[in-house]
Amino acid sequence: MARRGERRAERGRPAPARTQAAPAVDSGVAIVVATPGDAVALLASQQSGPVVGIVCARPGGAEERAALDRAVEDCGRRGVRVAGEPRVLDAEKGKITAGVLDALRELRPLRVHTLDPDPAHVSFDTEAKRPVIAEPPLRGSVARATIAAARTYQRERRSPVFVHCHRAGADPRLGTQACARHPLPARWVVTGVDGRLSAYLPSAAGVLRWTERLRGSGEWDGPEVLEGPDLLPGLTVVQDAHGYVHLFGLRRTRRADGKEHVDVVQTTQYQSGRPVGPWHSVGNPNGNDRAKGREVGFPSAVFDAGGNLHVFVRNFGHGVSTRRQTPNGTWSGWQHLRAVPVADELVALPAEPGGAEVWARARESASVVRWYRDGPKGDWLPDTTSAVSPAPGTLSAAPEAGTLRYRYSGSNEVCVEVRGAGPVSLAGADGAGPVAGAAGVDIQGWSCTVLARSGEAGACSVGAHADGRPESGVWWFDAGEVSLVPPAVAVDGHGRAVVAVLGADGRLRLARQEPVASGLALTRWITVGAHVDI
Template identity: 30%
Template sequence: MHAIRRQTRTRATLAITTAAVLSCGAVIKSEAPAAHAAAAIDPTSYVNIVAHEDDDVLFLNPDLAAPLRAGDPNVTIILTAGEADGSPFTTPATSQADFAAQREDGSRAAYAKMMGLADNWTRQDVIRPTDADYEMDTLVGAPQVKLIFLNIKDGGDPNELDDLTNLNSGADSSISTFVPNNTVVTPTPQVYTKQSLINTLDALLNQFQPTVVRTQQPSDIYNYALDNVDHLAAASFTDQAMASYHGPGGDRHVILEHFRDYADNNMPDNLSSTQRNDKETIFQTYEAHDANAYHYDADSPDPDYKNWPNRQYQRWPAGSAWNATDADGRIEAFAVEDGTVMRWYQTTPGGPWTGPEALATPGGELAPQLSIVRNTDGRLQVFAMQYDSVAGTSNVVTAAQTTPGSSFGGWTNLGNPNGTGDQTGLPAVGVNANGDLQVFAKNYYGGVSTLIQSSPGGSFGTWTDLGGGGGVQDGLSVASDSAGRIQLFAKRCDIPAAQTWGYQIVSCWLAHWSQGTANGTGTWDATEWAKGGISDQPVIGRNQDGRLQVFFRQAGGSDVETVAENSDGSWNMTPVDFSGNGGTGSVAVATNTGADARIFIFERDNSSGVSVTQQSAANGTVNNLWTAMGGLVEDLPAAAVDSNGKVVLTTLGTDGRLDIQTQEAAGAALTFSGWQPVGS
């Protein structure tokens, strides 16, 4: 991020007098005791890895603040010093060394603000005998909150352009750090090789034992604002370090999340007023120390800094369709953890759960959104997007049960709609009337491509471009209507005139592709439904009478809206708003059974918990009264109906384990069991 500082703030710094040795072999110089000397494992713990001092508060928030305030351990690792070329917006101009120091001040102030504590930190020089030193700061009054500054040179430093990127690509074999003014670290530039930086991040991950790791986007999004190269490199280095970290104590319960950065420039606002106001207050606390951010916010014709606090998007949202019902009626849930797919399932229909069971490792990283479908022979099949941020590749991969209800076989690579590159979208899968599975994915140019099984349960053919006109965003939703025709819905957006850093918001709408007849080729609906009114990915539900219904978040806020299929198969595309309790991301839906079967709608809300509402009657309107179910969930919920007719809500907890809530009795009542961890 290009950022600066408006004023200097006096540091609250404790004297550096003594040294203690950590279990990882590093030496900390400070009069405070060494943190994590015993490397105790906490049930919930976060590590954020970002390029610059403001990237976390701008792009990872509001998800950043909620667990901090809940008291969960949080370590944020900032890779670069952020010095750029100093700030030209002060008189006199701020030097690189002062600017880097001031941005660190801003980071400390923002975290103290989030915690409601004084801006008072213990600052430590971590001396590493075989590698580069770094600074680790601990918030006084909240020792579980730490900031780590590696101080690699910023990609915008005119003396050493794109150091982090060049190190990652191999163009540079080593790079040096930058020394901010008033640093507590030895005032001599240190050196990183690619492997030593990966080793440093891996050592920190293993020291702090996170259950959730957050970082930035490792690849640009074609046709939308190009990202800062430091952001992309920071995410790629995080991916590489994660290959050697396997969760607290090696239990594999670790979630990796990537967040969009400059690609947010073109997206509509998607935070509730409560979340926007909180995020703005946090960012303004940082901004008071960064003259570049203040300048762009107040004076620039491209006021990105003013608008970023209004939104948060993940690069690859996890979606809300990650569970399915087995051939014998058992619910199964799947999530990406520790670089592969984990599986939890009921041991008997409607009964207890077991798991997680790890599927084979596909190689490379998996994006978190999965599509689960049941073949005509009863076998469940999982589809995912596998990527390599260093090689710049991405492919759709799939794995299936060897027999119905059994374990899964290995992965099959279904390739890339464009043959090569890193722009493959997240797959969504439907079932044709003849039993063939059909895979859909966003392609390089922002259209949609598809590939179809040659026969039910058989191999897949080649990718075919369905068009779509560009601007399709990740998060497709697919279902078959009562006539057996596949219907696909997507969030599609205008393409900005210029893919630059500058702010240029575009309008997004509900795009619709459907088969004219069962097993047909299908066409796109030319109408830009709800244009300017959609922010997050749509989700398809099914009414008791078989009609499909689509749910999505409203742009400019976070209300949930819906459109429904008519009895003749046409669509009423006038959105109906039924409010919500805030939050971001797609909703989860499930339709219970019986004569009074209603669609239940779940959302991740303002508090990072879950709220629920439902139709007022079978096939009826949706209530705008939401019930908070509590909890602190890390990702979007999914829902299904068990063999007893009860709605079961599944979610990943902040500890990386599966949590569920089950209806206390089948029917329309919004009475659930409360959160229960299942499996191990």
């Protein structure tokens, strides 16, 4: 019979090997789900290293428990340690958040994994005028309770906690970015107006920021939590022509009608290290219907050469919706772009000559669709002729206008789509997720683009090619650190490449380009915010 904190093995069936009860660690993983069967896919995505604790709202049936036992046995073969028996909350409705919070206090995880708080519909009931959700309601309830509990838990412990919401039905073998309901930014380190670097990442309690004290100094402050709304655990980071940093996310708020609504929000960082501006709502393309609006995709954004801000999201119908803000602050209405159904993976980037475009991975095929404007005031037009065939969770913008990076779905190798030339392979088929890059780095007198990506088991790999000449090839090397998020790369105030990772202990680590006689070399890694309360 299940009881809080543990359960017994089935009669006549030996329990799979697990570690002893979860130790009090600050770098472990907590998987919080509705029933034991829901933990199977999340366990499959775990890699060796931290201890994994499992929390279930309900004990589930015998088949679910057996499936979990098999998943735990598989974890043991892969070197993933599962701590003790799953904790079963058996909490009453309305008290799940408190139960999850108690479990987090006991497990003390650095990372919390749960399912999608707003699962996608499978059909639409025209008579009732509401979407049909196949997922059991408890799954979404537990996910929302977990996000709320993790937010409180981080504020209590005053150190970062990171939440990952696994999209229902996503294949864990594709990697965390491909399975994420709220994606991590591919670009999260930027150079401010004064030449100082800043890093931004989402956490359970809000956006974390680290700031370089002096330009190119290697001394940093942070992390600190930026004041703002209770965001869902994702982030988009965009920089305008003036060097100002714009942050985009999703928030869920409870309105006067007592129901929760989801909308896109945005804030601006004008000066490095200074408070950000107020968070403003950008709205929701399905905002008039709460049930539809809660499924809105994560925002992508870009500025064109005229200073117009373009925001794109995947809408309820799996199309793309966009709205534009002019330099004087005036917003247009939402416009729906139609072509083919798309997945929740959009990349907005500058286009030639001075415009903007958005790429989206197709929902029903290994292809992409691109929308571009027919002139500065023209209509958005679709282009489905590209040869890009991306693996899920790998799209990212390259520095050159209209240029896209991705991993090829057939081989996982890194590719770049060069307009007029087609796909170019950059090798690097190990690992998963998007590739970051920064152009204009001097390497032995050549202007080069430095790249960073996740390799095997999250190891950070770094490479470079001549600016505008990816066909010249990339030689990748192991940078000597692992990262819990896609590695980032930026150019500091002295023109040197800086590579950033989030270490296995949740701390920011950076390595800077070092002048050498040949090739690209990095200094030793430094750790930022080793003992900082937030």
